[in-house]
Amino acid sequence: MSDHAVPSPTDTDAALLSEARALDAADPLHAHLDAFLEAPGVQAYLDGNSLGRPLAVVPERLAAFVREDWGTRLIRSWDEQWMDLPERLGDRIAEVTLGAAPGQTIVADSTSVLLYKLIRAGAAAAGAPAGPDGARTEIVIEEGNFPTDRFIAAGVAAELGMDLVWVQPDPVRGVTVDDLVPVLSARTALVVLSHVDYRSGALADMAAITAQVHDAGALVLWDLCHSAGSVPMQLDAWGADLAVGCTYKYLNGGPGSPAFAYVRRDLQAQIRQPIQGWWSAADIFAMGPRYAPTPGIRQLLSGTPPVTSMLAMQAMLDLIAEAGMAAVRAKSVSLTDFAVRAADEVLAPLGVRLLSPRDSALRGGHITIGHPEFQAVTQRLWGEGVIPDFRFPDGIRLGLSPLSTSHEETLRGVVAVRDALALGGR
Numbered sequence: 001m002s003d004h005a006v007p008s009p010t011d012t013d014a015a016l017l018s019e020a021r022a023l024d025a026a027d028p029l030h031a032h033l034d035a036f037l038e039a040p041g042v043q044a045y046l047d048g049n050s051l052g053r054p055l056a057v058v059p060e061r062l063a064a065f066v067r068e069d070w071g072t073r074l075i076r077s078w079d080e081q082w083m084d085l086p087e088r089l090g091d092r093i094a095e096v097t098l099g100a101a102p103g104q105t106i107v108a109d110s111t112s113v114l115l116y117k118l119i120r121a122g123a124a125a126a127g128a129p130a131g132p133d134g135a136r137t138e139i140v141i142e143e144g145n146f147p148t149d150r151f152i153a154a155g156v157a158a159e160l161g162m163d164l165v166w167v168q169p170d171p172v173r174g175v176t177v178d179d180l181v182p183v184l185s186a187r188t189a190l191v192v193l194s195h196v197d198y199r200s201g202a203l204a205d206m207a208a209i210t211a212q213v214h215d216a217g218a219l220v221l222w223d224l225c226h227s228a229g230s231v232p233m234q235l236d237a238w239g240a241d242l243a244v245g246c247t248y249k250y251l252n253g254g255p256g257s258p259a260f261a262y263v264r265r266d267l268q269a270q271i272r273q274p275i276q277g278w279w280s281a282a283d284i285f286a287m288g289p290r291y292a293p294t295p296g297i298r299q300l301l302s303g304t305p306p307v308t309s310m311l312a313m314q315a316m317l318d319l320i321a322e323a324g325m326a327a328v329r330a331k332s333v334s335l336t337d338f339a340v341r342a343a344d345e346v347l348a349p350l351g352v353r354l355l356s357p358r359d360s361a362l363r364g365g366h367i368t369i370g371h372p373e374f375q376a377v378t379q380r381l382w383g384e385g386v387i388p389d390f391r392f393p394d395g396i397r398l399g400l401s402p403l404s405t406s407h408e409e410t411l412r413g414v415v416a417v418r419d420a421l422a423l424g425g426r
C-alpha cells in the first residue's frame with residue numbers, strides 16, 4: 001500500500017482548467033459533443049482511438065433497421081439496398097476521409113483479414129517484374145508496426161517463399177524516408193507501414209514515403225486504422241497503392257464493425273486476392289463450376305457482408321462530413337497540444353515521459369505517456385470512470401477522438417492520472 005494521499009487541486013490545475021474551458025468555448029465543433037450517447041459514470045473517455053463512442057441516433061437507427069429493412073422487407077432488402085452496400089459505403093469513406101475517388105474502396109471483413117488479402121495480393125503482384133537477381137522477394141515492415149500487420153506479413157512471406165526485411169524507426173518519431181532508403185532495393189516487392197503509429201501516434205509522411213517506395217519499383221500498403229477519421233488524407237494525390245483501415249475507432253462503427261480496403265484503380269487489374277469466395281465472382285448467382293473474379297474493387301469481397309455492423313458508421317460519416325476533415329484535424333491538434341501541455345505541467349514532475357512527437361505536425365490523434373506504474377494506474381482509473389488505455393510495457397494512450405472529446409474532459413483525465421499515481425497506482 002502507498003502512504004501517499006490524493007493531492008488537493010493546485011494553482012496549476014486551476015490555470016489549466018480555465019485554459020481548457022476557453023479552448024472549449026472557442027471550439028467550433030463543441031456542439032457535436034451532444035451528438036454522442038451519454039455514458040453514465042464515465043468522467044473522461046480517452047479511448048476513442050480504440051473504440052469510438054456510439055452516436056445518440058444509433059439505437060433508433062438499429063431498431064428501425066431490425067423493424068423495417070430486415071423485419072419487413074426481409075430478403076428483398078438484399079436486392080433493394082444491401083448488395084452494393086460494401087462499395088457504396090467504401091466510396092463514402094473514401095470521399096469523407098481518404099481523399100480518394102469512387103470505385104477504389106470497399107468495406108468488408110476485419111482489418112486483419114483485409115491485411116492478409118492485400119499483403120498477399122500486393123506481394124504477389126509486385127513479385128514481378130524481376131530485379132537483377134531474378135525476383136522481388138522481400139516484404140519490408142517496421143518492427144513497431146501493430147502485431148497483426150507483422151504477424152500477417154510474416155505468414156504471407158512464408159506462404160510465398162519471400163523474406164521479411166525489418167526497419168527499426170525511432171519509436172517516438174516513427175518511420176521516415178531515411179529509415180527506408182537503406183532497405184529498399186530491386187528485391188523489394190511490398191512495404192507495409194502504418195500512417196499513424198498505434199503506440200506513439202507518430203504520423204508518417206505518406207506522400208514522401210510512397211514516392212520513395214515507387215522509386216525502388218515496389219508497392220506500399222498503408223494501415224490507416226489510426227488515421228481514418230482523424231487525419232485528413234489524399235490517397236489518390238499521394239499515389240498510395242493499397243490501404244486498409246478499421247471503422248470502429250474514429251469512424252465509430254461499433255465493436256467488430258468491418259474494415260475497409262483501398263486499391264488504386266490502375267492496380268486493380270493486376271492484383272488477385274487469395275480468398276476467392278462467391279461474393280467476388282463475376283456473376284454471383286451463376287453458381288458456375290469455376291471462379292472468375294469480378295473486375296474492380298468488388299473483387300476483394302469473399303462472403304456475405306456484415307450489414308448490421310455497417311450501420312453505425314454511416315451516421316458518423318455524416319457527422320464527419322458535416323464538420324469537415326480539416327476542422328476535425330484542427331480540433332485534434334488542439335486536443336493533443338493541450339494534452340501535451342497538461343502532461344508537461346501536471347505529470348512530468350512525477351517522472352512521466354512523453355512517448356509521442358512534440359510537434360503536432362508529426363503526430364495523429366493520440367498521445368502516449370510513460371511511467372513504470374501505468375499498468376496499475378490504468379486499472380484504478382477504469383474503476384473511477386476515467387478510461388484511457390494501457391499499452392505494453394508502460395504506456396498510457398490518451399486517445400482524443402476530436403468530435404466526442406472536450407479539452408476539459410482531457411484535463412480531467414490527465415489530473416486523474418496524477419491522482420492515481422499519487423496513490424501508488426494501487
Ligand SMILES: Cc1ncc(COP(=O)(O)O)c(C=O)c1O
Binds near residue numbers: 112198
Ligand atoms: C493499427 C492497427 N492495425 C490493425 C489492427 C487490427 O484490427 P482488427 O482487430 O480489426 O483485425 C488494429 C487494431 O486495433 C490496429 O490498431
